[in-house]
Amino acid sequence: xxxxxxxxxxxxxxxxxxxxxxxxxxxxxxxxxxxxxxxxxxxxxxxxxxxxxxxxxxxxxxxxxxxxxxxxxxxxxxxxxxxxxxxxxxxxxxxxxxxxxxxxxxxxxxxxxxxxxxxxxxxxxxxxxxxxxxxxxxxxxxxxxxxxxxxxxxxxxxxxxxxxxxxxxxxxxxxxxxxxxxxxxxxxxxxxxxxxxxxxxxxxxxxxxxxxxxxxxxxxxxxxxxxxxxxxxxxxxxxxxx
Amino acid sequence: xxxxxxxxxxxxxxxxxxxxxxxxxxxxxxxxxxxxxxxxxxxxxxxxxxxxxxxxxxxxxxxxxxxxxxxxxxxxxxxxxxxxxxxxxxxxxxxxxxxxxxxxxxxxxxxxxxxxxxxxxxxxxxxxxxxxxxxxxxxxxxxxxxxxxxxxxxxxxxxxxxxxxxxxxxxxxxxxxxxxxxxxxxxxxxxxxxxxxxxxxxxxxxxxxxxxxxxxxxxxxxxxxxxxxx
Numbered sequence: 001x002x003x004x005x006x007x008x009x010x011x012x013x014x015x016x017x018x019x020x021x022x023x024x025x026x027x028x029x030x031x032x033x034x035x036x037x038x039x040x041x042x043x044x045x046x047x048x049x050x051x052x053x054x055x056x057x058x059x060x061x062x063x064x065x066x067x068x069x070x071x072x073x074x075x076x077x078x079x080x081x082x083x084x085x086x087x088x089x090x091x092x093x094x095x096x097x098x099x100x101x102x103x104x105x106x107x108x109x110x111x112x113x114x115x116x117x118x119x120x121x122x123x124x125x126x127x128x129x130x131x132x133x134x135x136x137x138x139x140x141x142x143x144x145x146x147x148x149x150x151x152x153x154x155x156x157x158x159x160x161x162x163x164x165x166x167x168x169x170x171x172x173x174x175x176x177x178x179x180x181x182x183x184x185x186x187x188x189x190x191x192x193x194x195x196x197x198x199x200x201x202x203x204x205x206x207x208x209x210x211x212x213x214x215x216x217x218x219x220x221x222x223x224x225x226x227x228x229x230x231x232x233x234x235x236x237x238x239x240x241x242x
Numbered sequence: 243x244x245x246x247x248x249x250x251x252x253x254x255x256x257x258x259x260x261x262x263x264x265x266x267x268x269x270x271x272x273x274x275x276x277x278x279x280x281x282x283x284x285x286x287x288x289x290x291x292x293x294x295x296x297x298x299x300x301x302x303x304x305x306x307x308x309x310x311x312x313x314x315x316x317x318x319x320x321x322x323x324x325x326x327x328x329x330x331x332x333x334x335x336x337x338x339x340x341x342x343x344x345x346x347x348x349x350x351x352x353x354x355x356x357x358x359x360x361x362x363x364x365x366x367x368x369x370x371x372x373x374x375x376x377x378x379x380x381x382x383x384x385x386x387x388x389x390x391x392x393x394x395x396x397x398x399x400x401x402x403x404x405x406x407x408x409x410x411x412x413x414x415x416x417x418x419x420x421x422x423x424x425x426x427x428x429x430x431x432x433x434x435x436x437x438x439x440x441x442x443x444x445x446x447x448x449x450x451x452x453x454x455x456x457x458x459x460x461x462x463x464x465x466x467x468x469x470x471x472x
Contacts, residue, residue, distance in 0.1 A: 045374075048377075048378060050374045050377060050378065072377075073377070073380045073382045076377055076378055076380045077379065077380025079378075080378075081374075081375075083371055083374065083375060085371055087371045087374065087375035089372070089375070089390055089394075090394065091393050091394050091397060100379065100381075100389060101379035101381065104381060104385055104389065105379060105380040105381060105385075106380075149379070150378075150379075153379065153380065
């Protein structure tokens with residue numbers, strides 16, 4: 001579904017991604033972890049071309065992301081994305097947040113979009129909040145709305161960029177629960193996160209990045225059993241001690 | 243101390259002052275404001291464009307307009323627009339452009355430079371994450387601008403835009419140099435005809451003050467009400 005081949009990226013002379021290669025198969029959940037500054041957020045943003053890259057190739061469902069001829073809005077509309085800081089549109093109600101893309105990009109009618117939106121809000125347990133504005137919701141609620149918004153486009157895959165790192169601890173689980181459910185339904189997911197509990201529960205593979213490189217790309221069991229690289233072992237020992 | 247003055251002249255000339263003069267001033271302000279905001283927003287988007295020639299063109303325009311006195315621009319346009327018009331349509335004679343049309347064009351062009359800088363600050367105040375979020379939904383550049391960035395930027399910028407418009411309202415009085423009959427121009431004509439300079443100019447100052455001050459108080463109230471809660 002998502003294929004990343006030898007991707008390199010520079011900011012000026014500073015290399016943020018170095019020869020990254022990996023695959024995410026249909027229905028697979030892949031967790032990307034690593035210390036901050038390791039390039040994991042940058043990599044996931046390259047997948048739907050929010051960040052350009054200078055070398056290598058990324059294809060999503062067979063379509064090349066880096067090709068200038070690719071219709072990027074169309075490609076992005078098929079890939080859902082959830083951000084660390086939610087990025088709901090603060091000047092729109094929850095429902096408007098959910099219908100905007102459906103109406104403007106997919107050309108659905110307002111009614112159809114609202115029905116779909118309501119169904120998704122029910123699914124994330126927020127139907128009662130449909131007329132509120134994002135600022136009236138807690139962080140956890142906002143992130144669930146953001147997931148619902150991404151799902152409203154019927155994506156073929158979902159990208160999560162540290163979806164729980166901006167949340168208060170007591171809100172993390174309500175978001176993870178939604179993500180676990182999504183994973184169990186067979187959604188293709190690429191998730192940048194430090195939540196190793198989530199990785200253990202639903203991930204098939206774990207990718208560990210450091211210094212812009214993919215240091216480890218292993219099945220979950222192997223990764224949590226005996227990571228081969230020292231760097232990954234050190235990282236795991238630090239974040240798993242509590 | 244008011245013995246030698248005749249304030250009655252004000253009352254006698256009220257219909258003329260407001261029906262002719264103030265209408266001109268207000269119409270000019272509104273046209274220059276709407277035109278300036280539209281044109282200024284486009285300029286701001288050009289300035290922020292990653293396509294260098296576009297952003298250089300826009301910033302050259304903005305810097306030029308902001309470095310030349312308004313009075314000069316009014317003059318210059320008034321005498322030049324007829325020739326430019328003739329050149330554009332290929333006519334031999336300079337085309338006739340009335341004082342009002344000339345002023346409207348000048349003020350729109352001039353104010354656009356100022357609105358541009360306000361809009362640019364407004365657009366830049368919207369985080370990159372919001373733009374990403376729009377793109378990630380599949381919105382294209384114009385849709386992201388139109389539905390995500392500009393509505394928020396406008397809300398943040400409305401107080402400053404309106405304050406600039408109040409300044410514009412005062413600046414329209416400069417059209418006296420091309421003998422247009424705005425509010426000040428109308429008052430000036432009466433003042434000279436009846437030789438009542440002190441009375442008329444005092445009255446004009448009071449009217450400008452009352453309108454500008456009231457508007458700026460309204461802007462302050464509005465500011466608290468429309469700010470986007472985040």
